[in-house]
Amino acid sequence: MTSTVLGPTLLVVCAVLALLAALVYRLADLGPWWVVPSASVRAAVQLAAVAVVLTAAMARxxxxxxxxxxxxxxxxxxxxxxxxxxxxxxxxxxxxxxxxxxxxxxxxxxxxxxxxxxxxxxxxxxxxxxxxxxxxxxxxxxxxxxxxxxxxxxxxxxxxxxxxxxxxxxxxxxxxxxxxxxxxxxxxxxxxxxxxxxxxxxxxxxxxxxxxxxxxxxxxxxxxxxxxxxxxxxxxxxxxxxxxxxxxxxx
Structure with missing residues (x-):
């Protein structure tokens, strides 16, 4: 199942979810619309970096x-x-x-x-x-x-x-x-x-x-x-x- 999740579909779905959340922020005046997209990008970068580090670190x-x-x-x-x-x-x-x-x-x-x-x-x-x-x-x-x-x-x-x-x-x-x-x-x-x-x-x-x-x-x-x-x-x-x-x- 992991191999099925990882791929272009994951990126597209995450992007759509983030943009929809930004739209809700904008329409409902919940705050700056870029909060969710920026937080999503930051989370993706951080988790990617952590995944690389943990893969090497947990070996010992x-x-x-x-x-x-x-x-x-x-x-x-x-x-x-x-x-x-x-x-x-x-x-x-x-x-x-x-x-x-x-x-x-x-x-x-x-x-x-x-x-x-x-x-x-x-x-x-x-x-x-x-x-x-x-x-x-x-x-x-x-x-x-x-x-x-x-x-x-x-x-x-x-x-x-x-x-x-x-x-x-x-x-x-x-x-x-x-x-x-x-x-x-x-x-x-x-x-x-x-x-x-x-x-x-x-x-x-x-x-x-x-x-x-x-x-x-x-x-x-x-x-x-x-x-x-x-x-x-x-x-x-x-x-x-x-x-x-x-x-x-x-x-």
Whole structure:
């Protein structure tokens, strides 16, 4: 099936889809019409480059680990930027690393994921991407909650609460929001959506049972990785490791 997909037809269909999306942008005034075409071209170039690099890198374990190190660095930098923290955003590398560490060792020890680049890079990439998103969302929501709940924190401090406890009273309710996309994906898998790992195994001539087993493994692993990462992220904000400037103190 892969040989059938790759070809001129793919280019034509992608171009038509991008142009139709641009037309919708234009008619509905959703923004500049060139957003989708430019994003599509960028995605194609980036994925083509990544495909070439990964094909060579995944042939050896050491080069696969190097690729994973680069991926982790980009994920940590992206989470730091999305958190909009003024100080301490580099701490977000810790919950991302913990999220991976809570899942990967068990997968490797049980040999569910062989210690080869071909298996390790895709699985780690899925876990890394989901964990990065959860961490950045948890940090941003927690910092937003602190920004709007200054009075509540000060009231808790006046009642004798420690700073960590006072902040947690305000930010704890924001934590589940960061996990909601992953939880919903797990709940609706197979009913509303067919996740990427499932489709990938099917397209690689695997059976439906194999595809389902791989997808369950990925979904459950994501839930654990993201839960651990979000828990640590909330603690980092509660301990004041990540902060935003106080608007009242500017100028």
């Amino acid at each position: 374990l050491w080069s696969s680990l190097l690729i994973l190190l680069v991926m982790f660095s980009v994920a940590a930098a992206t989470a730091a930027r999305r958190s909009r923290a003024a100080r301490g955003s580099w701490w977000l590398a810790a919950p991302i690393a913990l999220g991976l560490a809570s899942v990967l060792p068990l997968l490797l020890v049980t040999d569910l994921v062989p210690l080869t680049g071909v298996a390790l890079v895709p699985i780690t990439g899925i876990l890394l991407g989901g964990t990065m998103t959860a961490v950045s969302l948890a940090a941003r929501r927690a910092l937003d909650a602190l920004g709007t709940g200054v009075g509540e924190v000060e009231a808790a401090l006046s009642l004798g609460f420690l700073e960590r406890e006072a902040r947690l009273l305000v930010i704890r309710e924001s934590a589940p929001d960061a996990l909601l996309p992953s939880v919903d994906q797990a709940r609706t898998a197979g009913l509303v959506t067919l996740p990427g790992a499932f489709v990938g195994v099917l397209l690689s001539t695997g059976s439906a049972a194999q595809a389902g087993a791989v997808q369950v493994l990925v979904l459950v692993g994501l839930l654990l990785a993201q839960s651990c990462a979000v828990a640590v992220t909330i603690e980092l904000v509660a301990h004041g490791r990540l902060v935003r400037p106080d608007p009242a103190r500017r100028g």
